[in-house]
Amino acid sequence: xxxxxxxxxxxxxxxxxxxxxxxxxxxxxxxxxxxxxxxxxxxxxxxxxxxxxxxxxxxxxxxxxxxxxxxxxxxxxxxxxxxxxxxxxxxxx
Amino acid sequence: xxxxxxxxxxxxxxxxxxxxxxxxxxxxxxxxxxxxxxxxxxxxxxxxxxxxxxxxxxxxxxxxxxxxxxxxxxxxxxxxxxxxxxxxxxxxxxxxxxxxxxxxxxxxxxxxxxxxxxxxxxxxxxxxxxxxxxxxxxxxxxxxxxxxxxxxxxxxxxxxxxxxxxxxxxxxxxxxxxxxxxxxxxxxxxxxxxxxxxxxxxxxxxxxxxxxxxxxxxxxxxxxxxxxxxxxxxxxxxxxxxxxxxxxxxxxxxxxxxxxxxxxxxxxxxxxxxxxxxxxxxxxxxxxxxxxxxxxxxxxxxxxxxxxxxxxxxxxxxxxxxxxxxxxxxxxxxxxxxxxxxxxxxxxxxxxxxxxxxxxxxxxxxxxxxxxxxxxxxxxxxxxxxxxxxxxxxxxxxxxxxxxxxxxxxxxxxxxxxxxxxxxxxxxxxxxxxxxxxxxxxxxxxxxxxxxxxxxxxxxxxxxxxxxxxxxxxxxxxxxxxxxxxxxxxxxxxxxxxxxxxxxxxxxxxxxxxxxxxxxxxxxxxxxxxxxxxxxxxxxxxxxxxxxxxxxxxxxxxxxxxxxxxxxxxxxxxxxxxxxxxxxxxxxxxxxxxxxxxxxxxxxxxxxxxxxxxxxxxxxxxxxxxxxxxxxxxxxxxxxxxxxxxxxxxxxxxxxxxxxxxxxxxxxxxxxxxxxxxxxxxxxxxxxxxxxxxxxxxxxxxxxxxxxxxxxxxxxxxxxxxxxxxxxxxxxxxxxxxxxxxxxxxxxxxxxxxxxxxxxxxxxxxxxxxxxxxxxxxxxxxxxxxxxxxxxxxxxxxxxxxxxxx
Numbered sequence: 081x082x083x084x085x086x087x088x089x090x091x092x093x094x095x096x097x098x099x100x101x102x103x104x105x106x107x108x109x110x111x112x113x114x115x116x117x118x119x120x121x122x123x124x125x126x127x128x129x130x131x132x133x134x135x136x137x138x139x140x141x142x143x144x145x146x147x148x149x150x151x152x153x154x155x156x157x158x159x160x161x162x163x164x165x166x167x168x169x170x171x172x173x
Numbered sequence: 174x175x176x177x178x179x180x181x182x183x184x185x186x187x188x189x190x191x192x193x194x195x196x197x198x199x200x201x202x203x204x205x206x207x208x209x210x211x212x213x214x215x216x217x218x219x220x221x222x223x224x225x226x227x228x229x230x231x232x233x234x235x236x237x238x239x240x241x242x243x244x245x246x247x248x249x250x251x252x253x254x255x256x257x258x259x260x261x262x263x264x265x266x267x268x269x270x271x272x273x274x275x276x277x278x279x280x281x282x283x284x285x286x287x288x289x290x291x292x293x294x295x296x297x298x299x300x301x302x303x304x305x306x307x308x309x310x311x312x313x314x315x316x317x318x319x320x321x322x323x324x325x326x327x328x329x330x331x332x333x334x335x336x337x338x339x340x341x342x343x344x345x346x347x348x349x350x351x352x353x354x355x356x357x358x359x360x361x362x363x364x365x366x367x368x369x370x371x372x373x374x375x376x377x378x379x380x381x382x383x384x385x386x387x388x389x390x391x392x393x394x395x396x397x398x399x400x401x402x403x404x405x406x407x408x409x410x411x412x413x414x415x416x417x418x419x420x421x422x423x424x425x426x427x428x429x430x431x432x433x434x435x436x437x438x439x440x441x442x443x444x445x446x447x448x449x450x451x452x453x454x455x456x457x458x459x460x461x462x463x464x465x466x467x468x469x470x471x472x473x474x475x476x477x478x479x480x481x482x483x484x485x486x487x488x489x490x491x492x493x494x495x496x497x498x499x500x501x502x503x504x505x506x507x508x509x510x511x512x513x514x515x516x517x518x519x520x521x522x523x524x525x526x527x528x529x530x531x532x533x534x535x536x537x538x539x540x541x542x543x544x545x546x547x548x549x550x551x552x553x554x555x556x557x558x559x560x561x562x563x564x565x566x567x568x569x570x571x572x573x574x575x576x577x578x579x580x581x582x583x584x585x586x587x588x589x590x591x592x593x594x595x596x597x598x599x600x601x602x603x604x605x606x607x608x609x610x611x612x613x614x615x616x617x618x619x620x621x622x623x624x625x626x627x628x629x630x631x632x633x634x635x636x637x638x639x640x641x642x643x644x645x646x647x648x649x650x651x652x653x654x655x656x657x658x659x660x661x662x663x664x665x666x667x668x669x670x671x672x673x674x675x676x677x678x679x680x681x682x683x684x685x686x687x688x689x690x691x692x693x694x695x696x697x698x699x700x701x702x703x704x705x706x707x708x709x710x711x712x713x714x715x716x717x718x719x720x721x722x723x724x725x726x727x728x729x730x731x732x733x734x735x736x737x738x739x740x741x742x743x744x745x746x747x748x749x750x751x752x753x754x755x756x757x758x759x760x761x762x763x764x765x766x767x768x769x770x771x772x773x774x775x776x777x778x779x780x781x782x783x784x785x786x787x788x789x790x791x792x793x794x795x796x797x798x799x800x801x802x803x804x805x806x807x808x809x810x811x812x813x814x815x816x817x818x819x820x821x822x823x824x825x826x827x828x829x830x831x832x833x834x835x836x837x838x839x840x841x842x843x844x845x846x847x848x849x850x851x852x853x854x855x856x857x858x859x860x861x862x863x864x865x866x867x868x869x870x871x872x873x874x875x876x877x878x879x880x881x882x883x884x885x886x887x888x889x890x891x892x893x894x895x896x897x898x899x900x901x902x903x904x905x906x907x908x909x910x911x912x913x914x915x916x917x918x919x920x921x922x923x924x925x926x927x928x929x930x931x932x933x934x935x936x937x938x939x940x941x942x943x944x945x946x947x948x949x950x951x952x953x954x955x956x957x958x959x960x961x962x963x964x965x966x967x968x969x970x971x972x973x974x975x976x977x978x979x
Contacts, residue, residue: 091804098807098811113830117830128841132844140844143844143853157864
């Protein structure tokens with residue numbers, strides 16, 4: 081019963097990813113895509129978390145942490161790129 | 174190790190010293206030092222003559238590469254020794270001649286004598302080697318040294334052209350010969366010529382007999398300038414005259430003759446050998462004599478004359494090979510071995526008179542500044558000695574008494590008449606052609622011999638057309654041709670001296686069953702009123718008539734159709750091959766990576782897929798498959814969707830993002846398949862690489878006329894190839910999945926905690942069990958990082974100016 085619930089939630093998260101993917105594809109503007117990517121990243125975290133419960137394993141917790149950091153950094157970098165044109169600014173001489 | 178071995182390598186060893194002598198004694202002509210070598214060789218080898226006359230042979234062996242059956246074996250028998258004596262004897266005369274011919278001040282003498290010694294050593298090696306591989310080694314060395322000697326005056330374009338042509342043709346033949354040697358080795362299991370001859374029966378019955386024979390003959394015919402490979406010889410006349418006299422009349426062009434003679438006991442007695450050697454020889458004979466008549470350059474005339482005479486010797490060897498068909502003791506053996514006797518006799522005679530004629534022509538060239546017969550004439554009273562020598566040589570070449578050419582020409586006619594009556598090999602039908610062709614060729618030989626003397630020494634003296642004031646040559650230059658001229662006469666009057674000591678051992682080498690049959694035979698210049706004598710008389714009569722009316726029919730040569738000029742074939746063949754290969758390269762080496770990738774993928778499909786389907790190895794095991802979860806299907810669908818998106822999207826940005834999605838889904842698959850370390854790494858790497866793609870994307874230039882939102886056009890060919898590769902790899906993966914030949918070794922690593930003290934098995938493998946791989950992967954990353962740094966930082970000076978300031 082517990083496994084079934086986990087599977088259903090996995091499925092739901094997967095469909096959420098698919099929906100977000102459609103937004104990535106459709107756009108229409110760049111921020112739309114970035115927000116969609118960010119939500120895909122968060123959904124992936126949820127997916128891995130549910131999956132690790134399903135597998136009864138703690139080996140995936142590092143992946144969750146890493147994904148959280150990456151999604152955050154990625155979104156920040158993208159946003160900065162859209163706002164200023166570069167992701168990493170050079171030092172001013 | 175024997176003295177004969179030393180004699181072969183002596184010229185090669187001495188060649189090392191020549192440049193030192195040239196530097197150390199600038200006042201003395203280097204040739205005087207070099208002269209010692211052939212004299213010593215000749216003197217030593219001559220001591221073997223009495224032994225040979227008794228019918229004995231000698232064999233000396235030095236192991237070289239014994240486990241490959243390659244040994245430096247020297248076999249001294251009649252054939253080899255007489256050739257070696259001709260090589261060293263005429264070599265000595267040519268060196269004397271060259272001392273006076275080549276100026277000490279103007280010429281690079283050390284080069285000349287080094288090449289000449291190389292050639293002499295190589296040639297001695299060819300004729301004395303018993304091992305076929307060693308024979309081939311020396312054979313190629315003669316080609317190379319001949320190449321160097323032809324292009325001695327390398328500043329001239331014609332010399333380089335002639336050298337290149339000679340090299341291409343003779344090396345082609347050399348390679349063919351090597352192939353033949355390997356075939357013979359496969360059949361008989363030995364590289365020793367004597368042992369091959371002993372297994373002659375095995376050889377001629379083997380399937381490889383015909384290809385081995387044809388390739389061997391290709392080698393011999395290219396070297397000996399037989400039709401249609403004779404075209405290099407006239408162009409080789411750009412060499413200095415001593416070289417023409419030595420290489421291109423007396424020695425190197427006879428290497429092919431030697432090869433045919435040497436292998437006659439192995440291949441002879443078969444119809445193929447008989448027909449090919451005889452008819453190629455006869456055709457070369459008549460072709461060379463016809464072409465010699467129209468030459469205006471003296472050396473050109475002598476070159477075609479050499480071709481013609483080589484054809485004569487070759488055809489005699491072919492006719493003589495019929496003797497091997499008969500059992501020892503038969504009447505036929507002596508009858509047909511007579512042709513071989515004539516061949517070796519003419520071989521010696523040709524070396525004497527042709528060497529002398531070349532030297533005389535060299536003298537004329539040297540003292541008048543031209544070799545063009547249209548400018549020459551009337552030199553008889555100015556150069557009486559040269560004139561006398563030219564008459565001796567020419568009349569010997571024409572086959573008149575009292576010169577040695579007469580005897581061998583008579584024997585040639587006898588040989589052809591014997592061959593015409595041969596009742597084997599279907600000769601009864603076509604045999605009559607042989608004497609007729611031989612006779613016609615002799616008429617033309619007579620004509621060009623007369624032309625040579627008449628145009629050069631008789632007629633009107635035209636001093637205004639000559640570059641120098643003509644005068645007689647110095648004594649030293651006249652001595653070598655005089656010695657040869659003396660030999661021409663001496664052989665005529667005492668033919669049996671040379672017959673006993675040289676010819677009979679040579680015949681015994683070429684036709685072993687004929688050893689001894691000529692013991693009672695004496696060569697005489699008068700043998701009664703026989704058909705041969707009348708043939709010679711008719712040659713002289715018709716030759717004189719044709720010579721008298723030369724101006725009326727010489728114009729016929731201008732009507733020779735263009736395709737009969739074989740030089741054009743060579744020239745067009747060469748340029749056609751160049752153009753053809755240019756076209757092939759231009760066609761497939763387009764410079765576009767997309768084309769090369771296409772070749773690679775098509776090759777993979779054809780080879781891997783082809784063998785896969787030909788072996789019919791497609792298997793699908795369903796026993797060991799795991800069950801599929803619903804979320805795995807969903808993930809696979811996402812994977813598929815983003816893959817299609819990468820291909821179908823018209824925007825680069827969408828493609829980059831889709832690749833990112835792909836990577837993340839792969840990471841999810843790693844999680845599902847229980848590989849947390851892989852998933853971690855995959856996530857991080859995917860993020861970094863997507864960021865790098867975006868970096869590249871941002872810096873892409875704006876394309877003219879194409880918006881960046883425009884994708885690639887659909888191409889059917891690419892689609893098919895992609896589909897082919899994809900389905901091939903899928904099918905392979907499915908098939909491989911079914912095979913589980915051995916138990917996996919992963920159970921061993923399962924104990925990683927006990928073995929390495931590590932709870933994480935993947936990391937234990939990476940850093941402990943298989944740490945070497947990790948070490949080198951680190952190396953790869955380090956190189957990549959340094960490479961990127963170097964690419965970004967190091968700019969060329971010119972372009973870097975603006976970049977540095979940013």
